Amino acid sequence: MTYVIAQPCVDVKDKACVEECPFDCIYEGERMLYIHPDQCDDCGACEAVCPVEAVRYEDELPEGWRPFAAVNAEFCAGLGSPGGAASIGPIGRDHPLVAALPKV
Incomplete structure (x- = not known):
């Protein structure tokens, strides 16, 4: 299991998680950020700083x-x-x- 960036990040991309991630495993797409599951070490640093609470542990996703x-x-x-x-x-x-989601 790993951390995941979910829908609240779409069209927000605050990047506080990028700055906090010690493993450099958060990649920037056009409309949102993505966590590379093979590079994430499950430290949780990104979850704590996300202002829109888009980062969740995979097992805890709504x-x-x-x-x-x-x-x-x-x-x-x-x-x-x-x-x-x-x-x-x-x-x-x-x-x-x-990409198919309506723009906010």
């Missing part, structure tokens, strides 16, 4: 946000294992589910 576990994993699967988000910067796309 029912409506459960698809975001797959959203984070699938988005990051396309990246491979780049060795950290800072090395590649913002990614000019989102997971199709996120």
Whole structure:
């Protein structure tokens, strides 16, 4: 299990979680941030600083946000294992589910 960034992050991208993450495993998409499940060490630092409470432990996602576990994993699967988000910067796309959401 890992931490997941869910729907409240869409069109917000506060990035406090990025600054707090000691593992550099939070990647920036076009409309939201994503946690790379293979790089997350489950420290919880990101959860504590999220101002919109979008970060949750995978097992604790509310029912409506459960698809975001797959959203984070699938988005990051396309990246491979780049060795950290800072090395590649913002990614000019989102997971199709996120891209299809109405803009806030």
